[in-house]
Amino acid sequence: MQPKLQNYKASGPKGRQRRFKFSWFSDFPSWLEYSESNHRAYCLLCFISSKNIKRRSGFDVFTVQGFDTWKKVHDGKNCAFLVHIGSGPCSHHNSAVTECCYLLNYPNHIDNIVEVANNQEKERNRLLLKTSIAAVKWLTLQSCSFRGHDETPQSKNKGNFLEILNLLAEFNPKIASVILENAPQNAKYTSPDVQKEILSIFAMKVRMHIREEIGDAKFSILVDETCDVAKREQMALVLRFVDQDGVVQERFFDLIHVKDTRALTLKKEISHVLSSHGFDVQNLRGQGYDGASNMKGEFNGLQALFLRECPYAYYVHCYAHRLQFALVAATKDVVPVTQFFQHLLFIVNTVDSSSKRHDELHDAQMVELACLLVIDELETGQGANQIRSLKRPGDTRWGSHLGSISSLMDMFNPVSSVLQKLAADSSPGTYRADGDTSFNYLTSFEFVFILCMMREILEITEQLGQALQKKRQDIVNAIRLVQSTKFLLEEMRSDDGWELFFCKVVDFCVTHEIDIPDMEQTYIMRGGRARRQPDHFTKERYFRVEIFPATIDTQLTELNLKFNEKVLGLLSISATLVPNNGFASFQASEICRMVEKYYPADFNKQERVGLENQLRHFVIDASNSDDLKNIATIADLCQHLVASRRAGTFNLIDRLLRLLLTLPVSTASAERAFSTLKIIKTRLRNKMEDEFLSNSLLVKIEGEILEHYSYNDIISEFRALKERRVEF
Template structure:
């Protein structure tokens, strides 16, 4: 048992050897996941900490073996903490001893950080096969054991005799694991050519996945059938890769065995998952147990699920400031307590010690910076050196937004600008007319010698709508508005003269009159100069130094 479990990774990053991949075909840096459990149950559905797991019998009988295989490959959860919580028994304080992990016949032992209790992995997985639910003891499977003053003797009592329930579960787990070993041994017996072809095929798929991930490109196509003219980037790029590499072309796609083509969506997801784990592993290795800060933000995805993104900020061995994206996780709610728990779990999963945390940065949301129960305060209570910094660029943005909403002249100014951009930008015909006016104006200025020609000069300007969450975009909008002001006015004049509806003529006429008033022109120049300064400040505030 010890020999088997030593081969399995004990970090929460999951298994590193795929049931689809022969050992000879694995790369040194990328190894697909061995379980499709995330595809079946959803990402993060299986908890690493034994105190958080639901009983094995609560899973559907069709997927219980999938869950068991996942936990066997992960190995027992045995976190090594600097200090374990102490419990008072009479006049003495006792705690869990990590030496119990190394005791003979204790490779099944697990420790729950949340419950401060020990559990038995093999009994959790297979006890329901030997005892009915009503008669089964749950001290080492569901409730955990935490009476530390009787720890070693209770562990020996739990193991029991040769025919005890624990030993039956242990043997059952070993048999279950050996099923996988027999598959691997059969792969070893294949011919060298088969293994070589498999290795080339796998590496080709990995190369394509890495390219797509590096450039943030989609994988799948709308129609990936044989008759489709475009099968999606993954298949098309794999085909292109084969055209340029004859040794690859003769073993991939239609030349590969039908049950071993390494192109299905499951294989793609496993390679992506392996790339994710290797990337995070490289980040943690680069950090090398040094001090770090965290940057956290929350947002909704396209399906309106709340997500939390966490970025590590640290100085590497070359004294370079590094900001690395660690992960994004779904959160049930955005309360400070919930976010704190998710952050702690994510840091613990990657063996990042809270005592090394030296900074925390968020936006200005109340659940983040509230003095008593905000996220910054909760973390500061556990890590007194994790000083909170409100994003200065975000503060600047909030100030500018408050100005635009509170000052009536500025508010009316941006209202008029937005209406002008909407009226012209909503029609391709009006956009073409605006472009035509710009070309004619440019030709006039060149003929009169008022402007010079040269590389990068006199670029075509478009109508760029500002974004509420990116206040710096307002600077670009006003810059374009000033440069092509005469062209905008000409387009509005044409619309006023040629519009078939009186109401449209009236609306366009009012906008044309409004942008030609002194008050509008004054505020345009004033806001442009102010945003010119704040835009430079905004860029400086977002620099890493």
């Protein structure tokens, strides 16, 4: 305090007493204080900093004891106040003054300045790393390359990664202020190593999420192999399981390079991946492969090797492959059908082999559409009446045969017009013979007959083919679709089916001006025939007996052969659990016997008794519940039990349904992974590392999982992956 009093208390011997002067406050305004309680003078600054400054002799006078020797205060250089201040900047008083100045100016303290600078450095580093993370994520999801041929500052095209960073900096001043040129050379976070580290973190997060989704549940593996563009054998591993919500999931997990396709090699690589991520092989309940000998071999095949470790990991030959094999077999066993597909491919190649003919086909379609619109034969609308092109059939592409036949039938008149024009073209360099031959094939009644017949057959099997390729298809429903497909084919083969089909063929011929032969006329069979068969018979017999039923019989025979599941008899019985069939053939005891046979490790004796009781209660509950009556598949049933909280009540039924749904149906997910592989690893990127390729493919296919993680999660993993000198 600096009080202004009438009289300050005197001190000293009698006759020589002195008092404090108020004018001294003006001489030493910054630190001098006077205490009214003990009537002594103090130094405020030294008192505040007395704890941090080492004391010397006499230092306590102005801090603790108080100064009252007023006679020593005078104008000379030996003034007590001046002596206390000291002559140098390092005196105790001046040090106290400096410390108090720091205290009063705390925001500008050096420690705070350093801390603010460090925080700014952290934010700058985070912004740089976030930008790189966003660029890597976008490029991976779009299957784009990262690096460029020339990434020097003088390059006009530095590659996708750096160009995206420049684009982001162009629209964000904060990024522009720290990125690339302004970033320190040792902390740009744009090097190829950093790009690979970020991608590896993405892949690690995705695999970790899939592992947490599966947990301790039972799962199946789907495996298929292919050669990439660099002629390296790659094996795709897909995991099929039922998640906590009762939904069937098929997650792509890894792409593994294998030196050879021997069953032992594949088994070793798959086991290594599963064990490295904490999967227990004893939880394996299904294997889905193609029909190659190294896969399905009963003694040394891949499925046999896994069955030795886990006897309940049942092998299911990919149903989609089986269907494709059945379709191909039908074309090979019936000679006219085989010749038909040869002629079909020849027509497609003739019409669509050059850009000139492609343009002519385009123009012919435009003319036909204009004519049909004039006579009101077509309906107009958005997306309707699109210009199309012919499709080539392929043995390894599911549904390609139907696409090729349908495109030809829909463009029959334009194709005929192009072939006629080609056959009549006399200019040099044209393929008149090909055009004339193709036109003769196209306009023959036999070709049109088989064209319409194969479209009818393939349209019946197409529904099954599409269903088998769904990720969430259950095997019980797949078997039911096989049965319905067989029924429709048998219905088509009947007398009524023949009459209906032949009428369609006649209508098509009349519409497109195709000559219809006399069916009573004698048909002379070309080529050799069995001796017991006549060489001369009517054309009606030829089409109605030799082609039509023979083709359908071949289809039915192949379907019966390819889809004969004796091992999994549990499936047909378990289908009786579906409520919408009214439980007509339901037998709880039969289901329990099949469970005892196929899943003894998942249901003990006591649980099998409990399962039978739960099944009886479930039938009564489902029969009286409106929300269960319309459920048509066990996949929907499993999901509904979880949603309606019945899974806790019928926990054993829920377990059984999950085991059935875990069984694989097809390896279509692995096939889709190979389609993505062709997009990522191209001819220009054929030197891609296996780990980088696997991570890119995983993030591309299962990229939606990354939405569960924030930038901070990725940055934390980045720090853990590689400690750096800079802070985040």
